[in-house]
Amino acid sequence: MTETLVPPAASDGQAAPKRLFIKTYGCQMNVYDSERMADVLRPLGYATTDTAADADFVILNTCHIREKAAEKVYSELGKLRELKDARAENSKTGSGNSRNSMIIAVAGCVAQAEGEEIMRRQPAVDIVVGPQAYHQLPELLTRTARARGERIGADFAPVDKFDALPQARGVNGPTAFLTVQEGCDKFCTFCVVPYTRGAEWSRPVAAVLAEARELAGRGVREVTLLGQNVNAYDGEGPDGASSTLARLAYALAEIPGIDRIRYTTSHPNDMTDALIAAHGELDALMPWLHLPVQSGSDRVLRLMNRRHGRTKYLELIDRIRGSRPDMAMSGDFIVGFPGETDRDFEETMDLVRRVGYASAFAFMYSPRPGTPAASMTGQVPAEVARARLHALQALLAEQQLAFNMDKAGRTVDVLFEKKGRHGAQAIGRSPWLQSVHVDDADHLIGRIVPVDIEYGQQNSLKGRLTEKALDGA
Ligand code: SAH
Ligand code: SF4
Ligand code: F3S
Numbered sequence: 208m209t210e211t212l213v214p215p216a217a218s219d220g221q222a223a224p225k226r227l228f229i230k231t232y233g234c235q236m237n238v239y240d241s242e243r244m245a246d247v248l249r250p251l252g253y254a255t256t257d258t259a260a261d262a263d264f265v266i267l268n269t270c271h272i273r274e275k276a277a278e279k280v281y282s283e284l285g286k287l288r289e290l291k292d293a294r295a296e297n298s299k300t301g302s303g304n305s306r307n308s309m310i311i312a313v314a315g316c317v318a319q320a321e322g323e324e325i326m327r328r329q330p331a332v333d334i335v336v337g338p339q340a341y342h343q344l345p346e347l348l349t350r351t352a353r354a355r356g357e358r359i360g361a362d363f364a365p366v367d368k369f370d371a372l373p374q375a376r377g378v379n380g381p382t383a384f385l386t387v388q389e390g391c392d393k394f395c396t397f398c399v400v401p402y403t404r405g406a407e408w409s410r411p412v413a414a415v416l417a418e419a420r421e422l423a424g425r426g427v428r429e430v431t432l433l434g435q436n437v438n439a440y441d442g443e444g445p446d447g448a449s450s451t452l453a454r455l456a457y458a459l460a461e462i463p464g465i466d467r468i469r470y471t472t473s474h475p476n477d478m479t480d481a482l483i484a485a486h487g488e489l490d491a492l493m494p495w496l497h498l499p500v501q502s503g504s505d506r507v508l509r510l511m512n513r514r515h516g517r518t519k520y521l522e523l524i525d526r527i528r529g530s531r532p533d534m535a536m537s538g539d540f541i542v543g544f545p546g547e548t549d550r551d552f553e554e555t556m557d558l559v560r561r562v563g564y565a566s567a568f569a570f571m572y573s574p575r576p577g578t579p580a581a582s583m584t585g586q587v588p589a590e591v592a593r594a595r596l597h598a599l600q601a602l603l604a605e606q607q608l609a610f611n612m613d614k615a616g617r618t619v620d621v622l623f624e625k626k627g628r629h630g631a632q633a634i635g636r637s638p639w640l641q642s643v644h645v646d647d648a649d650h651l652i653g654r655i656v657p658v659d660i661e662y663g664q665q666n667s668l669k670g671r672l673t674e675k676a677l678d679g680a
Pocket of ligand 2 (some may be wrong): 336398400
């Protein structure tokens with residue numbers, strides 16, 4: 208196996224492009240991280256490809272949040288191993304294509320949480336790299352070649368990572384993610400993120416603004432600011448004092464070209480008055496907010512260590528809608544948390560009815576190694592949790608459909624992002640993050656255009672260009 212670790216050499220002086228395949232699991236921050244890994248590797252001659260089959264270097268950027276997510280990684284690694292072995296075999300017999308080796312890296316939160324186990328379970332893995340060390344990939348690659356199988360983990364140091372990432376970013380369309388905050392100090396009793404992403408840390412304002420300007424320069428119109436607790440952002444400002452997310456949003460809105468700003472994920476306890484007020488004042492701040500509550504029961508919220516009750520959450524939603532009446536709410540819910548009774552679950556259903564979500568996710572509780580909830584008494588039987596999950600998902604789907612249908616007959620601004628499947632159709636997003644399909648609009652990709660909504664469906668809206676848009680187009 209050791210020979211297969213050497214990256215393909217360019218013997219004829221003509222460096223063949225090396226192909227990089229990154230498979231991303233988990234949250235939007237992993238999507239951002241995968242893009243940045245591609246940015247880091249581009250100067251080394253790696254261009255991305257969309258299958259593992261023709262890749263020289265494969266990175267699995269993994270998620271540890273639920274058991275299923277983590278287990279997927281091992282089955283994917285099994286498949287990659289076969290591919291890698293077949294390559295090595297071809298190189299011996301001289302048959303097959305020119306790609307005789309494959310380097311396999313596991314990055315992300317599974318790498319951080321169980322790097323040792325990955326190495327033990329899957330010998331085909333060459334590199335294990337945690338979420339704070341992927342800027343070291345070039346070095347890890349050379350070390351891999353030299354060390355012949357030595358595997359490398361790394362510790363938390365987000366400061367170093369962001370300083371080391373290249374300025375230039377590959378962009379893909381008019382929207383982009385931009386990480387501004389990483390890590391979590393909240394320690395909800397079910398959650399691995401404080402262990403996989405480390406303590407809360409915010410990037411300095413200047414660094415965020417520089418990256419946003421770079422994105423705007425490449426045609427990006429909408430940025431989604433990312434953080435595990437993004438509304439706890441407190442990056443160093445130009446005056447040395449720390450800046451809030453609200454202040455950051457105002458500064459970003461000044462950048463020519465940046466017309467839309469979103470942020471995710473927020474914790475209810477960090478939803479400040481200033482941020483709520485900004486939603487009423489700042490046009491660029493989009494009226495869509497992902498504000499997970501996890502449960503509608505005070506008892507369960509306490510067991511989860513969420514540090515607020517249902518009343519505080521409901522009052523918060525009222526205040527947010529007081530500032531921005533058309534705010535679309537999104538959230539996450541966990542059903543079957545240890546000790547959750549039918550009555551607790553009913554309180555969750557009641558809270559959902561009161562809030563009215565535009566889109567939200569419901570998950571079945573998954574016990575995670577090392578978290579306090581995993582050893583709590585009263586683990587809920589899987590069939591009970593599954594029944595609750597289905598009931599909650601049905602209610603959320605109903606609310607989403609109602610929210611989408613409610614847009615019929617209205618004119619909404621759509622940022623067109625990409626071509627649709629049929630003819631010259633284009634797909635964009637409404638301010639409320641709804642997907643909008645419009646015929647004969649692919650020439651408008653990258654622009655924000657008023658669209659008459661014809662009807663709303665479960666997962667999207669159908670619209671047509673307004674007279675005004677047709678005239679201006
Ligand atoms: N930082 C964000 C999101 C963290 S993970 C936040 O604070 O909300 C995304 C979602 O996964 C969580 O909101 C939660 O609903 C879900 N989740 C986290 N741990 C889980 C577990 N052990 N079992 C099931 N769902 C979980
Ligand atoms: Fe996990 Fe809670 Fe932190 Fe969100 S706030 S990342 S759910 S510990
Ligand atoms: Fe998963 Fe890590 Fe994100 S555990 S949800 S990839 S922070």
